[in-house]
Amino acid sequence: MRIVVDAMGGDHAPANIVAGVVAAVKELEVTITLVGVEDRVNAELSKHFYPKGMIEVIHAPQVVDMDDNPLDVIRKKKDCSITVGINLLKSGGYDAFVSAGNTGALVAAATLYLRMIEGVDRPGIGLVIPQVDGATFLIDVGANAEPKPEHLYQYGQMARVYMQSVFGRENPSVGLVNIGEEEGKGSGFDKQAYDLLKTKVPGFVGNIEPNKIFVSNVDCIVCTGFVGNVIIKLSEGLMESAGVVLKREIKQNPIASLGALLMMGALKDLKRRVDYSEYGGAPLLGVNGIVMKGHGRSTPKAIKNAIRATMREVDHNILDKIRTALK
């Protein structure tokens, strides 16, 4: 399997990306094409030992910043690692593209160069998020700033394909994030999305209130990109903030400090469970190519896990399955 990886994407690129790629080629059956500023990528590669034939570097002189405007990237940075990488994937001979870079630019380049799958109007980014028991696939978490109700049922259909093929869930259930459980809750948009999901998506189970997301045991949960982005960023921020407050209280209390020491294992397990980097990547679904978005703050482990998750999509031939489902 041959996967193209954006060497320049994310807050700690190219160092973390290269380290993750090196770990991937050692542990997984994959060869990697790193796209980025050649000198910088090679300088990072020279710090590692790895089987040389497994990693090649392709030069892309321009670098996309995390806050670059996506349309400016498309217009003015045609030689950036995202655009070059997406076009490599399009050219054939590669199985997928992984980037931890600017989300908007990745979505724009993938949409423009790979084009949409027939039956899908807009791409969506999904993310496997942990629940008290198991995990659920949340889509969209930020690809689509101006969704229409139709986009949400298409997300539901693609999410089902993903959870069925990659996670082996049989007849996956689908819920809609809404501020009330009963049918008819929310705005006109929410009602239209509900009706479309009910009519067009098998396994639709209705509205999921935000406080039930982590206990719902639903396989797939759809929402607008804005709401999905709020859900994942708020969860991250809340767990971090709770950690800060807890640490502060422990510091003031020697008995609690001892308790924290004894509980360290359990607290670390909890942290690991809620840590998105364990899964690693967020698939961009709906375009004609397997594209994976890594977290902007990706660690080497997160990059390796994103590559592993991408390989599963390739193994399960998810593109053809989405094409069939959306026909």
Place this chain on the structure above:
Amino acid sequence: MRIVVDAMGGDHAPANIVAGVVAAVKELEVTITLVGVEDRVNAELSKHFYPKGMIEVIHAPQVVDMDDNPLDVIRKKKDCSITVGINLLKSGGYDAFVSAGNTGALVAAATLYLRMIEGVDRPGIGLVIPQVDGATFLIDVGANAEPKPEHLYQYGQMARVYMQSVFGRENPSVGLVNIGEEEGKGSGFDKQAYDLLKTKVPGFVGNIEPNKIFVSNVDCIVCTGFVGNVIIKLSEGLMESAGVVLKREIKQNPIASLGALLMMGALKDLKRRVDYSEYGGAPLLGVNGIVMKGHGRSTPKAIKNAIRATMREVDHNILDKIRTALK
């Protein structure tokens, strides 16, 4: 001070409401008018000792269920505790109304009978939420299912009045929940709301990303009712779910169990800090009357705290201040 309280609102009404009201009249300088099914309210009152002159009961034969459609309540349940209570407040002689009942019905009745303050198009529900340091006022958390960008700047102005007068914050700062920090992020709606806030609200500091809500140190944060509802319900659900996972891990590990015992104080402090019932109520701002929404799962303590928070609004004459600010 005379406050009207909906005896029938919330999952544990009238028991928890009556218990909270009894605690309030003992601890605070307030007399309460309980509105609800007289027999049931009196039966609860008979379980408590309290100064008799401080609580009166007014009969309202109809009961609103938590999932009743708000418009049906307005049309068909004119004798419910929410409608009777709001009209008591309107009739004069009372300072405020507190209800832990059906949010939609409360918003609809308050809007219909009390009418909007001049310059405010739609009411919003605000909530004081804890941060790592201090607290912020989040509005709207679920009053307005179809907001327009104008509503958001009005929420910003009302929030400033609230934090300035009730919390003594000088020149309160205001942020907008958005999926990116830079100006121009989000949908057309978000951009319009940003522009209006920038032009019309002093102290506007720009976008707040969801992961920064608990560490932003901004006094007021505005968002749509859908997003605000997601923020508070998701936070609640996430903390509960993390607690369940942690307890499960502790159970499997005797050393961690001992640690948890020693940490109990710190964990309880954390729980208390993130527990909305500590503050008690969520003010409904924008209508011509002081109306407080209590949490549907209110404990007696939460009801007492909601009454205390309501009294602060009355003390600070918040209605006149909002009227002046929105003129």
